[in-house]
Amino acid sequence: MDNQKISPETRLAQMIAKLKENEFRITPQRYAVLRILAHSEYHPSAESIYEQLIADYPTMSPAxxxxxxNLLKKNGEILELEFSEMSNRYDGNRPYPHPHMICTQCGAIVDPPMHDFEKLKSKMMEETGxxxxxxxxxxxxxxxxCRKE
Amino acid sequence: MDNQKISPETRLAQMIAKLKENEFRITPQRYAVLRILAHSEYHPSAESIYEQLIADYPTMSPAxxxxxxNLLKKNGEILELEFSEMSNRYDGNRPYPHPHMICTQCGAIVDPPMHDFEKLKSKMMEETGxxxxxxxxxxxxxxxxCRKE
DNA sequence: TTATTAGTTGATAATCATTATCTATTCACT
DNA sequence: AGTGAATAGATAATGATTATCAACTAATAA
Incomplete structure (x- = not known):
């Protein structure tokens, strides 16, 4: 499983290629959202993406x-981290399951190095069916x- | 960490003891909710608890x-599993973090045997700060x- | 080039789980 | 029995997300 960091430009190109492959149009609005996702390290929420775009795209709608x-989700190009007490967060760089470290004080979400869960997974499958x-x-x-405070 | 199954009656008594200890009243409504949580293996949602109670307690309110x-949460006697695409689910039997197996077809949630995550945890702490x-x-x-189908 | 058609945008309304609010009720304790 | 605090239940509010739909855009056909 690939785990080394891909450049934002490469990642953006990958996402665009996948959408084109499935015959979706790359509109300016979509391009802008993809660009932010490809460049983000901090797992943005939908609202945060919207706020970054509204300056350059005054007609942009949250919808x-x-x-x-959702289009990226359906195409497997984004990982959604669901929360019920706060907005969902998104990872456009590594759209496959991997662990996250979540700061309960400032809300930061970062990717730790990926570890191998295959052994744990197969053990769980055996034990639970x-x-x-x-x-x-x-x-x-x-x-x-936040620890420093 | 205790991981062997506790009887529902014992678990119910534990929850009641904790609430009394913190000077909360054990009303018939609270007792009924606690009883269901202590007896449930399937990690019920709030709505599911309500539906089980409405027959015996016609005046019961979802509120x-x-x-x-929430009272049990504040007293550390319940584990909340948050979801954004479905209702939250609750574990009143093992109110400490532990893994869950979630069936994406029927929604069942079961507890696999607890494994030791201490090594993984300390490695993550080292690597991320x-x-x-x-x-x-x-x-x-x-x-x-669901596999059978 | 114009017409046709499907895809997309953005404003707005709807949804739905959960929380907040407020009044009536119940309980604990004098 | 009386008093004050806690609780229950009805209802409204919240907030993130989705659904709806008219206007707009782009791609292709005539």
Whole structure:
């Protein structure tokens, strides 16, 4: 599984290629959303993407951001981190399951180095009779910055 | 960490003891909600708890179910599994972080045997500089029943 | 070039789980 | 029995996300 960092430009090109491959249009609005997702390290929310775009695209609607996110989801080009007490967050760089570190104070979400969960997965499958297709692993705590206070 | 199954009656008594200890009243409504949580293996939603109670407690309100759940949360006697695309689910038997197997077809949520995450946790802390206080680990797939189809 | 058609945008309304509000009720304790 | 605090339940509010639909845009056909 690829885990080394891909450049934002390459990632953007990948996302565009996938959408084109499936015959979706790359509109200026979609391009703008894809660009932010490809460049973001901090797992933005839909609202945060919208706020970054509204300056350059005054007619941009939150609905369009949500629609583009859902389009990327359907095409497997984005990972959605669901929350119920706050907005969902998105990872456009690594659209496959991987662990996240979530700061309970400032809300930062960062990617730790990927570890191998295959052994754990197969053990769980044996013990429960499930077939496992995906997983979600979040660690909650304080990020280095918030620890200092 | 205790991981062997506790009887529903014992678990109910534990929850009641904790609430009394913190000077909360054990009303008939609260008792009913606690009883369901102590007896449930399937990680019920608030709505599901309400539906089970409305027959015996015709005046029961969903608000009371939610309030009781929040009371238990504040007292550390329940584990909340947040979702954004469906209702939150609750574990009153093991109110500490542990992995879950979630069937994407029928929605069943079951507890696999608890494994040791201490090594993984400390490795993550080293590599990211976070202090980790909690975690969430969900495996998604098909349960044995849904696999058969 | 114009017409046709499907895809897309953006404003707005709808949804739905959960929380907040407020009044009536119940409980604990004098 | 009386008093004050806690609780229940009805209802409204919240907020993120989705649905709806008319206007707009782009691609292709005539």
């Amino acid at each position: 369009t951001v949500y629609k583009t996110i 499930f077939t496992i297709s995906s997983f979600r692993l979040d660690f909650f705590g304080l990020c280095p910055d | 009371t179910v939610y309030k009781t759940i 976070f202090t980790i206080s909690s975690f969430r680990l969900d495996f998604f797939g098909l349960c044995p029943d």
